[in-house]
Each structure stands twice: as structure tokens, then as C-alpha cells.
Amino acid sequence: MTSVSAARKERIPELGETVHVRELASGTAVLVLPKPGFTKKYATVTVHYGSLDNHFRTPEGEERRVPEGVAHFLEHKMFAKPDGDVFDRFAALGVGSNAYTGFATTTYLISTSQNFEAAFDLLIDFVQEPYFTPEGVEKERGIIAEELRMYRDSPHWRLFQGLKECLYHRHPVRDDIGGTLESLAEIDAEVLALCHRTFYHPSNMAVTAVGDLDPDEIAQRVAQSLARHGNLERKGPIARIPPEEPADPAGPRATARMAVARPLLCIGYKDAAPPATGRELVRRELLTSIGLEVALGKASPLYNRLYESGLIGRSFGASAFIEETFGFVYVSAETDEPERLERELREGLGRFVAEGVAPADVERVRRRLFGDLAGEFDAPESLAHALAESHFIGVGLSDHFELLRQVRAEDVHRRMRECLRDDRAAVSVVLPAR
Amino acid sequence: MKLGAGTSLVSQTIAPGVAVHVLPAPRFKTVTLSVFLHRPLARETATPMALLPSVLVRGSRELPTQADLTRALDELYGADLSAAVVKNGEVQSAAFHLNVVDRRYLPDGADVWRRAVEVLAGVVARPLLLDGGFRPDYVEQEKVNLGRQIDAVRNDKARYAAVRLIEEMCRGERFSLQPLGRREDIPRITPQGLAAVHEGLLRTAPVDIFLVGGEDPEDYLPAIRESFRWEGRSPEELPGTETGKAPSRPRQVVEGEDVEQGKLALGYRTGVTLADDDYAALQVYNGTLGGFVHSKLFKNVREGASLAYYAHSQVDPLKGVLVVSSGIETRNFERALAIVEEQVAAMERGDISDEELRQTKLALADRLRVAQDSPSAIVARALGDILGGRRRELPEALAEIERVTREDVVRVASRIRLDTVYFLTRRDDPRLSGGEPEDAARRAALVREAARPSEAGGAGS
Numbered sequence: 105m106t107s108v109s110a111a112r113k114e115r116i117p118e119l120g121e122t123v124h125v126r127e128l129a130s131g132t133a134v135l136v137l138p139k140p141g142f143t144k145k146y147a148t149v150t151v152h153y154g155s156l157d158n159h160f161r162t163p164e165g166e167e168r169r170v171p172e173g174v175a176h177f178l179e180h181k182m183f184a185k186p187d188g189d190v191f192d193r194f195a196a197l198g199v200g201s202n203a204y205t206g207f208a209t210t211t212y213l214i215s216t217s218q219n220f221e222a223a224f225d226l227l228i229d230f231v232q233e234p235y236f237t238p239e240g241v242e243k244e245r246g247i248i249a250e251e252l253r254m255y256r257d258s259p260h261w262r263l264f265q266g267l268k269e270c271l272y273h274r275h276p277v278r279d280d281i282g283g284t285l286e287s288l289a290e291i292d293a294e295v296l297a298l299c300h301r302t303f304y305h306p307s308n309m310a311v312t313a314v315g316d317l318d319p320d321e322i323a324q325r326v327a328q329s330l331a332r333h334g335n336l337e338r339k340g341p342i343a344r345i346p347p348e349e350p351a352d353p354a355g356p357r358a359t360a361r362m363a364v365a366r367p368l369l370c371i372g373y374k375d376a377a378p379p380a381t382g383r384e385l386v387r388r389e390l391l392t393s394i395g396l397e398v399a400l401g402k403a404s405p406l407y408n409r410l411y412e413s414g415l416i417g418r419s420f421g422a423s424a425f426i427e428e429t430f431g432f433v434y435v436s437a438e439t440d441e442p443e444r445l446e447r448e449l450r451e452g453l454g455r456f457v458a459e460g461v462a463p464a465d466v467e468r469v470r471r472r473l474f475g476d477l478a479g480e481f482d483a484p485e486s487l488a489h490a491l492a493e494s495h496f497i498g499v500g501l502s503d504h505f506e507l508l509r510q511v512r513a514e515d516v517h518r519r520m521r522e523c524l525r526d527d528r529a530a531v532s533v534v535l536p537a538r
Numbered sequence: 539m540k541l542g543a544g545t546s547l548v549s550q551t552i553a554p555g556v557a558v559h560v561l562p563a564p565r566f567k568t569v570t571l572s573v574f575l576h577r578p579l580a581r582e583t584a585t586p587m588a589l590l591p592s593v594l595v596r597g598s599r600e601l602p603t604q605a606d607l608t609r610a611l612d613e614l615y616g617a618d619l620s621a622a623v624v625k626n627g628e629v630q631s632a633a634f635h636l637n638v639v640d641r642r643y644l645p646d647g648a649d650v651w652r653r654a655v656e657v658l659a660g661v662v663a664r665p666l667l668l669d670g671g672f673r674p675d676y677v678e679q680e681k682v683n684l685g686r687q688i689d690a691v692r693n694d695k696a697r698y699a700a701v702r703l704i705e706e707m708c709r710g711e712r713f714s715l716q717p718l719g720r721r722e723d724i725p726r727i728t729p730q731g732l733a734a735v736h737e738g739l740l741r742t743a744p745v746d747i748f749l750v751g752g753e754d755p756e757d758y759l760p761a762i763r764e765s766f767r768w769e770g771r772s773p774e775e776l777p778g779t780e781t782g783k784a785p786s787r788p789r790q791v792v793e794g795e796d797v798e799q800g801k802l803a804l805g806y807r808t809g810v811t812l813a814d815d816d817y818a819a820l821q822v823y824n825g826t827l828g829g830f831v832h833s834k835l836f837k838n839v840r841e842g843a844s845l846a847y848y849a850h851s852q853v854d855p856l857k858g859v860l861v862v863s864s865g866i867e868t869r870n871f872e873r874a875l876a877i878v879e880e881q882v883a884a885m886e887r888g889d890i891s892d893e894e895l896r897q898t899k900l901a902l903a904d905r906l907r908v909a910q911d912s913p914s915a916i917v918a919r920a921l922g923d924i925l926g927g928r929r930r931e932l933p934e935a936l937a938e939i940e941r942v943t944r945e946d947v948v949r950v951a952s953r954i955r956l957d958t959v960y961f962l963t964r965r966d967d968p969r970l971s972g973g974e975p976e977d978a979a980r981r982a983a984l985v986r987e988a989a990r991p992s993e994a995g996g997a998g999s
Contacts, residue, residue: 141565144908195832198900217907246844253799363796365689403608417683468612475616
């Protein structure tokens, strides 16, 4: 019988919720949020390994650079086992399973109202059991190539990809998560095995579970699975080799032509802030969200002027990626006049940054963000995701509420000055094919 | 038995043709209120109906601008208010959704509910009027936006293929109309005409209101009864949805577009809707064919032949139309089509293993149960049932799925007919210019260049 230590209870008093947190001997974090009354039980294994992790030292100390798209390829191939596809075993239990790859993480998930225990054991087991054959890799290549082709037909994907290629010189965020048709061709069973060995270690994983569940039993099951696989020891940190990325954008502008009804415009601002993690990173994200909502939300003068003049319609949005090693803000819209909209947005945001942020607006948006955070607790999927992401940067969900309370208007203003510099901007457009 | 507890909506009528359906659900942090005003989907009214919600959500008499509305909702701890137009079978509805943090979780126990419902009711029923019409600038701006939204369907190729399939397949049926209406009908909408449509809707539309969340409905219902003032109502009847018939020989439509990946969409007539006893069998049919990752389509098109990233099927529960969709390399059209047809033939032969049947039933039951954790899924299922003319409580729906036999599935399969094959391909695809003579018969009727959606929308005229 494997024993696990007592859980640390992280309370979120505002919402009457408690996260049960444990770190097992092997370094695996187990984060459980009980949801009495919910039918669905949702669980993930999240590996702290994503599309950014292309340059690193192997456990044996050798420096390796691997093709773009390996993390995503690995995610697909983890489902293949000698006795068939793991999807089939989940389906046999009547359990839905899936996986997705991000910049910094890979997530395997199950979602079910039945046979949770068996499916959960299978979930924890299968990510620890690599099985890569040349034939299997070859076949998956065809499926992933179709996935990449599908994205290339998406104007929003092209817009976003064009923007990243302008903003970044070499940081791997500039590559698509799935890689390219060319890099796909370079991926083989050896490189998949290498990346599994390097990154899929229990110390580099978090298990999350949300639903009507017993936190002790969940931790117990994870510990037993790790023991079955001999994964009992903690490993040192993974040696990722950080990219050296200049502060300036790589280029001012990307233009693509494809089958779209009207032009799409996206302006990106490369964040001038240095790398950060922990509460500082969360704080930065919150300040950015609040600032963008004040600047460009539906109550803002700038948004309403652009909307009423017909320059933008309903498909308008401002968002940000603020991660440990990179950050950028982007504003995108469908518009008949991309050049005029670009000018108006850049000038408008320039004025916004110069003029400052009214405390009353910050207070109003703070309330909205509180409502949004509370709403996330009705969605087990986003909750599980937030639990894992927060764990990897070293914070808890309660920190988000606490940091939200502490936000001041002058902090928002300072942050906007930092992340909306016009000399760090780049533009991507998609125009209708001629 | 715990299963059915807390899953039934309790309905009451608060005015002629206005029903409120209530599900207390203290497990949620938020309370959701959804209001639907229904109209038969029809050519003359589809476009003004599509425009209406977006004009109403620009501002009410009390909060006349988008900025006023947003500020008011932000103050209520980020209450979300959205407006949309939706299609269920041959019914088109103006839909309004309000989502508010339950007072149990607000910092000072603030009661934002009544205020939020007043804001919603203002948007739905008390618009800003000038000279008997909506504000002309709002109407003009939203007309432009609606046109853009209709055009933008083209940006999402999978969705575009599905829309074009239904337009071709259901030509002459009301179902061929898109929920957003028709581009060519936008110019003649006037501020006064739209106000009259709104006025008529408030008086004659059947209305369904859903309240999901909270502990005691009596905390929430008074605000709903008092904020909406339903006066002088004489509700009209909604006609049922016609299931339609497949032609004696399937039609084929191939269109060229600037794409890298081809989109295959096949439309089948099942003749079964959610009002039928065979509906559960149809769901098992669809689930086995292409509803899940264990289904025949996923296994054989994606995994077996490595032809596609996605291959799935879905059923419109009110129209009884089944659509198979797949993204493929354009040169693989014939192969993919043959594999899909082979799976459909296997279903008809009863070539379904016990394991396939068991897994499909498990997956369908799971989907029904987990929908209870999502207010929007609860509302969507209940609304479909109401408009489809047959309400099933969760335990009943689960029991029906459980009882389905292979014979039931085969009986449903024997009535399913392929109606139309639609393929969106590269502009340089030789299939567009006819191809070899021996294939011409198979490729059949209709081969032409992709129409712009504005023209395509008019195809039914």
C-alpha cells in the first residue's frame, strides 16, 4: 500500500471552494477540487512541456535541438500502445478522452459520468508508457499533415501566425505548435523517445481532478500508478536552453492573401517586460487584462468610436499572451479598411497610454473580472487547466483573487506603458485573394 | 435513486404563450436566464429577425448606448448579457442570455439579480425609439455588420461546406434558410419596419424563458414576472418541421475555392426526428456511424486510411437530416467518399458489433448526464425538446437509449437515403471541369465554380 502525506488545503473563501494540494515523493503535484453535486468527473495529466521546448539538455547532459512540432507529435503518439489505441480503451469504458498541446504544456484529459476510477488509472498509466514504432510514426504523420493543412485554410490562424513571425526573431513561440509540413518530415521514433524520456518525468507533471471526488483517493491512485511504473524518485530540474530574443520585433508587417470575405487586421505589441514567474507573472496578466478592457472594451470611447464609424464590427478583440519567457498583446478585427484601422488603433492606444487610467474604470473592470473568475468555477475544463498552469508557475488559484483585490489604477497605467509601446508593434493582415 | 434528482425543469405559464422553465441548481456559482422569442423560419422574416437582436443589444430606453449597457453590467459583477439568433429545425428564435454571479458569492451579498433582469428586460422589450422606429444609425451599422457576418461564413471552410450542403440539399424547403437570413434582403430593412417586427414579436411570438441555478426559485422568479410586462398577447402557433424526401438519385455538387484541404459534406434524410419513438435508435445509429472517436467513420477514414484529420457525423434532431463531414486531401475525394459509403452500407447490413453498440450507448448516456453540469447545455436540450414536440426527462431519455437493439438500428438504417454530396475543393481540381467520361455519370448533376455566399444565399429563389 502506497501512502501519501496529508493534503495542503488552499481555500478560496469568496466562493466557498477548497483545492486539495499534494506533492508526491516523485515530485508529481496532485491538485483536486471537489465539486459536490456535479455529475461530470474531469481529470488531466498536464506535462510541463510544450512547443517552446525545442532546445535542451538530455538527462545524459547532451545538448539537443529538435524539429518544431515534436511535443504535439508526441501527444498524438502517446495514445498508441502495443495492444492498440488508448482511445479505444477509454471508449470501452464509455469515457471521453482527449489531449492538446500548448506553448508550455501538454494536457491529457478524461471527462466522464461513469467508470471514473478505471479511466483515471488508465490516464495516469498511459502517459508513463512510451511506445513508438517507425510504422506508427509514419501513419500519424499523415494525420497530422491533414491537421496542419486544415489550420492553413483558417484565416485567423494565418493572421496569428503572420503576427508571431513578425514579432519574434528566433523565440520558438514564432513556430506553430504543430510545426510545419517540413519539420514534420524530420520527426522520427528516436526523437519522440528522447523527448518523452527528457520531459515526461513525474517531477515535471501535475495531475488535476475536478468533480464529486475524494482528494485522498485520487492522490492514492496516482501514487500507486507511479509505483507500478517504478517512477518513485524525484529528478532535478530540466535544463531548457533559453532562446536569445532581441527586444525589437523582427519585422514590421506580414501580408497573406487567401479566400476571405474581407480583410483581417492584427496589431501585436511585443512585451518589454523581463521574464517573470509566480505572483509577478499573474499580476502582470491581471494588469494587462484590466488595462486592455479599459482601453478597448465595449465601454471604452475608442471601441465605440471605431464601432460607430463602421471600421470594426462584432469580430473585434484584444487579448494577450503573458508567459514566463515571452509576452505580447494583440488586437484583431475584420475590417474593410485595414490601413485606416491600423492608424486609428495605434494612435488611439498611444493617446490612452499617454493620458492614464481612471480609478473608476479600474474598479468597474475589477468587478467584471471577479465575475469572470467566479464563472470559471462552473466550468471544470477551464478550472482544471487553470489549476495546472498556476501550479507550474508556482501560484495557487487564491492568489488570483488576492492579486485582483490589490490592483491599483497607477499599476495598470504603468503596465500599459510597458506593454503597448508603438516601437515594439508589428502588423499582420490577411487580404482577400485577387 | 439519485440519478434523476435535480434534473427536471418545472414549467409554468406567466402570460399567454410565455412559459418559464425553472431548474434550481445550487451547484452553480452563477444563475442563467435565457429568453427565446420564436418565429417560423420563413424567407420574408428571416433577415429582419436576424438583425433584430443585434439592434436591441445596442441600447435600451434606459441605457441608450453600448457603453451605458456595458458599464451597468460591469458594476453588477460582470453580468454577461448577449443576444443572438438561433435556428432549431424550421424555427428561428431571437435569443437573449443573462449570466449573473449568484448572490451567495458576492462580496457584500449584493443583490444584483433584480437589477440585471431589469437591464435584460429593457433590452428585450423596451428599446429606444425615434419616430416609431429604432435609431437609424444603430440600424444602419448593424445592417452592415449582419452582411459581414453572412459573408464571414466563408472564412470557416468546414462550416461553409456544411452551410452550402444544406442550401443545395434543402432547396425550396424553409430549412435551407440560414439563421442569419439572406444578404440581398438586408437593404430593404428600415428602422420603422424593424420596430414593427419587434412589436409583432412581443405580441405574437411564443416565448420560452429558462432559469437555471440558485437555491430557491422564489428568490429569482418575482424579478422575471415583474420586469417583463407582457401585454396584449395573442400568440401564434409554430408549424412543425417538414422532414423532406431524398431525390431518386443523389445529387453531387463540387465547388472550387482557394483552399489547401478539401471539405467533404454528405447529407442524408433519415425521416426520424426527436418526436419519434425511433429517435433513440437514430442517435445510436449516428453515434455508431460517426458521433464519437470509436465510431466507424473516425476508425476507417482517419485511422484506417489515414485520409483525414476529422471525419464525423451529426443529426439535426428536428429536421432528421444527418450530415457526414470530413477534411481530406483533394485528390482523395473518391477514396474518402467510397469509405464513407461503405460505412453507411455496413450500418444497413447490421454489420455492427456488440462492442460498438455497447460503447455508443455508454457514450450517449454519458453525454446526456454530463449536460446537467452546464446551464447552456441544459437550456439547449430543453429548448430542442419543446420545439421538437416531445419532452423527455433525463431518466426516460437514458432508458430509451438503453433499450435500443441492433434490429432497431437496422430498421432506422433501412430508411436512410443519401440526398446530396457536396465537395469544396481546390480551384485547380480537374473534377471541376468534368473529368473522364466514365466518372461523369457518377459525378452527376451539378458542377460549378463556388458562388459567393450572397449569390449562393439566393439559390433557393
